[in-house]
Amino acid sequence: xxxxxxxxxxIVAITLGITLWAATxxxxxxxxxxxxxTIKGWQNGLAIAGDYMSAASFLGxxxxxxxxxxxGFMYSVGWLVAYLTVLFLIAEPMRNTGKYTMADVLAFRxxxxxxxxxxxISTIAVSASYMMAQMIGAGSLIKVLLPDLDKTLSPYxxxxxxxxxxxxxxxxxxxxxxxxxxxxxxVATTWVQIVKAVLLMAGAILLSFLVLLYFNFNILAFFxxxxxxxxxxxxxxxxxxxxxxxxxxxxxxGIDKALLENVSLxxxxxxxxxxxxxxLMRFFTVTNAKxxxxxxxxxxxxxxxxxxxxxxxxxxxxxxxxxxxxxxxVVEGFKCAPGLKPNNNLSMPRLADFxxxxxxGTAGGEFLLAFITAVAFATILAVVAGLTLAAASAFSHDFxxxxxxxxxxxxxxxEREQVTVARITSALVGLLSIWLAAKxxxxxxxxxxxxxxxxxIASSANxxxxxxxxxxxxxxxxxxxxxxxxxxxxxxxxxxxxPGWTLPAVAHPAFPxxxxxxxxxPVGFILAIVGTYIGDLAKADRLAEVKFHEIDVRxxxxxxxxxxxxxx
Amino acid sequence: MDAGKTxxxxxxxxxxxxxxxxxxxxxxxxxxxxxxRFVAPATVFFLAYYFALPxxxxxxxxxxxTEIIGHINLAYFFALSQFIVAWxxxxxxxxxxxxxxxxxxxxxxxxxxxGR
Numbered sequence: 001x002x003x004x005x006x007x008x009x010x011i012v013a014i015t016l017g018i019t020l021w022a023a024t025x026x027x028x029x030x031x032x033x034x035x036x037x038t039i040k041g042w043q044n045g046l047a048i049a050g051d052y053m054s055a056a057s058f059l060g061x062x063x064x065x066x067x068x069x070x071x072g073f074m075y076s077v078g079w080l081v082a083y084l085t086v087l088f089l090i091a092e093p094m095r096n097t098g099k100y101t102m103a104d105v106l107a108f109r110x111x112x113x114x115x116x117x118x119x120x121i122s123t124i125a126v127s128a129s130y131m132m133a134q135m136i137g138a139g140s141l142i143k144v145l146l147p148d149l150d151k152t153l154s155p156y157x158x159x160x161x162x163x164x165x166x167x168x169x170x171x172x173x174x175x176x177x178x179x180x181x182x183x184x185x186x187v188a189t190t191w192v193q194i195v196k197a198v199l200l201m202a203g204a205i206l207l208s209f210l211v212l213l214y215f216n217f218n219i220l221a222f223f224x225x226x227x228x229x230x231x232x233x234x235x236x237x238x239x240x241x242x243x244x245x246x247x248x249x250x251x252x253x254g255i256d257k258a259l260l261e262n263v264s265l266x267x268x269x270x271x272x273x274x275x276x277x278x279x280l281m282r283f284f285t286v287t288n289a290k291x292x293x294x295x296x297x298x299x300x301x302x303x304x305x306x307x308x309x310x311x312x313x314x315x316x317x318x319x320x321x322x323x324x325x326x327x328x329x330v331v332e333g334f335k336c337a338p339g340l341k342p343n344n345n346l347s348m349p350r351l352a353d354f355x356x357x358x359x360x361g362t363a364g365g366e367f368l369l370a371f372i373t374a375v376a377f378a379t380i381l382a383v384v385a386g387l388t389l390a391a392a393s394a395f396s397h398d399f400x401x402x403x404x405x406x407x408x409x410x411x412x413x414x415e416r417e418q419v420t421v422a423r424i425t426s427a428l429v430g431l432l433s434i435w436l437a438a439k440x441x442x443x444x445x446x447x448x449x450x451x452x453x454x455x456x457i458a459s460s461a462n463x464x465x466x467x468x469x470x471x472x473x474x475x476x477x478x479x480x481x482x483x484x485x486x487x488x489x490x491x492x493x494x495x496x497x498x499p500g501w502t503l504p505a506v507a508h509p510a511f512p513x514x515x516x517x518x519x520x521x522p523v524g525f526i527l528a529i530v531g532t533y534i535g536d537l538a539k540a541d542r543l544a545e546v547k548f549h550e551i552d553v554r555x556x557x558x559x560x561x562x563x564x565x566x567x568x
Numbered sequence: 569m570d571a572g573k574t575x576x577x578x579x580x581x582x583x584x585x586x587x588x589x590x591x592x593x594x595x596x597x598x599x600x601x602x603x604x605r606f607v608a609p610a611t612v613f614f615l616a617y618y619f620a621l622p623x624x625x626x627x628x629x630x631x632x633x634t635e636i637i638g639h640i641n642l643a644y645f646f647a648l649s650q651f652i653v654a655w656x657x658x659x660x661x662x663x664x665x666x667x668x669x670x671x672x673x674x675x676x677x678x679x680x681x682x683g684r
Contacts, residue, residue: 070643070644070647073644073647074621074622074647076647077618077621077647077650077651078618080650080651080654081614081618081650081654083654083658084610084611084614084654084657084658085611087658087661088607088610088611088661089607089611092665219638219640220637220638220639220640223638223639223640224638224639226639227639237639239639239640239641239643239644240629240633240641240643241625241629241632241633241643242625242629247625247626247629248629256626258626259622259623259626259627262622262625262626263619263622263623263626265622266618266619266621266622270615270618289673290665290666290670293662293665294662296658297658297659297662300654300655300658301655304651304654304655307651308648308651549587549588549591550587552587552591553587553590553591553596553676553680556596556599556600556603556673556676557590557596557599557673557676557677557680558673558677559590559676559677559680560680
């Protein structure tokens with residue numbers, strides 16, 4: 001055990017060393033927020049992959065497949081296809097019209113005070129809910145590495161905040177991560193994401209290779225073994241759809257509930273990516289629209305390859321270990337330690353342990369476990385850094401500098417003041433996500449959580465605002481604020497009254513579906529349209545329509561786009 | 569890179585007539601038309617193809633459980649085909665953008681440079 005933890009620390013230390021070295025290369029504001037706008041297409045592609053593939057992809061999807069078979073693979077499919085929305089509609093216009101944040105694009109046409117304030121709300125909501133899942137992932141990893149930590153620390157965690165007791169492992173690792181990200185000067189530089197993306201791909205390729213080696217590269221034998229794994233409730237083989245959400249069991253609004261859940265999930269998966277603030281920010285780092293396009297192509301290649309490998313990772317864990325034996329501590333023969341609940345977020349580490357032991361003996365198992373947990377941890381840390389940057393910039397750049405200090409208390413804002421505000425925001429968002437993580441619990445699947453909250457807010461609040469700003473002439477401030485605030489509020493409300501992801505699920509929730517996108521996303525778009533027409537009637541915002549001509553030309557052609565300091 | 573601070577760039581004139589004028593140029597109209605001629609059908613196609621997967625899994629689960637090779641079933645092959653379709657569509661978009669959209673956008677940019 002201790003060997004694993006020491007190895008883990010060494011690997012993490014090396015990663016952080018590279019990170020800090022890269023961070024010292026960041027000096028000016030432009031470099032800080034947009035990496036000097038000199039990043040090449042392929043580098044940015046790796047960085048997008050790094051920013052995008054979080055604990056949800058690395059731990060969550062493998063867990064969903066290991067516990068529910070085929071249905072978990074839907075997350076992999078949706079999260080790749082999502083990039084077509086980004087490529088066709090978002091990437092190039094964003095690069096052509098934006099500066100540092102999503103709200104810069106919106107404020108181009110709209111009245112800056114309301115629209116920046118509203119965008120700050122939705123950005124912080126997306127970041128906090130995304131980060132909540134990362135905290136759960138990191139906490140789960142620590143529970144594997146230091147199984148006694150929860151027990152040791154529990155005397156100090158006998159108090160609760162708003163009725164929720166904090167989880168010791170999640171809180172400890174969460175606070176450490178936030179301290180690192182905040183003091184490290186928001187180290188979400190492009191290089192960190194690149195290093196992490198390479199590590200993540202290496203980890204996935206290694207484990208996939210070992211799974212295939214176990215079956216002597218006989219794919220059919222591999223699928224025979226998966227087929228032999230049967231779901232206890234439905235008796236279906238794990239290769240079959242209909243285990244995560246059972247078809248033909250209950251109906252909602254006269255339609256099969258499982259079908260609604262899957263379609264609703266699909267909507268959030270393929271529309272949400274185009275509204276994620278920390279992904280959109282990546283398009284401001286490249287030299288021009290062509291490089292933005294190239295970077296999406298690179299990202300799609302990497303992300304797609306990784307998601308295809310979840311077949312081996314997730315099904316591998318199901319076939320070789322079995323869901324009943326995936327938990328924080330195992331005893332002889334890869335069985336759960338008595339009294340422990342299975343935790344599907346741990347499928348990847350447990351698979352690493354099993355394969356390492358099988359091929360290289362006990363030390364091999366310890367080493368591979370340390371390697372995969374370290375990669376997962378680096379993954380989480382890099383994503384937390386990216387999310388923190390997005391949330392902090394939304395508050396500090398958009399709200400504090402451009403609303404409070406420019407419009408309300410007029411005056412010059414020093415760089416120092418801006419960074420201080422960014423740090424305080426980061427700390428508060430970090431604490432909020434730790435609390436949410438404790439409320440949800442460490443065994444909730446991190447992929448389902450990210451897709452169920454962060455992606456729905458992104459697609460119901462941010463996506464309509466961005467799409468209509470770029471492509472709809474009549475769109476105005478009222479419509480933008482309506483969908484940014486309304487989409488966020490409706491999503492959070494539906495999730496709060498729905499069955500949720502905390503186990504055991506609520507028996508008779510006020511809203512029947514776990515995935516709320518099928519209602520929340522249309523509501524977001526309708527609010528944008530209705531808000532626009534009401535604004536029109538009020539004749540409040542004539543500038544937005546006038547300015548459309550400018551954003552139209554800029555978005556399509558790149559005339560007057562922010563240029564990179566060096567020739568592209 | 570030490571060349572930091574706000575990039576100098578060449579901010580175009582913010583004069584309203586200028587933007588609307590550019591919007592009315594044949595090059596710009598052709599660019600917008602060419603872009604939508606590709607993006608609109610491609611978007612409709614990928615959305616339809618994507619949602620066909622959860623819909624057919626939900627409406628015809630037994631058909632989708634049909635095994636094609638060994639225990640690999642139709643549902644898995646359909647899911648795998650989504651990756652291929654996404655990559656192929658991305659490839660065609662990038663080819664079209666390089667061949668058609670970029671030269672048209674360049675023409676508009678040149679006109680903008682001259683027109684000030």
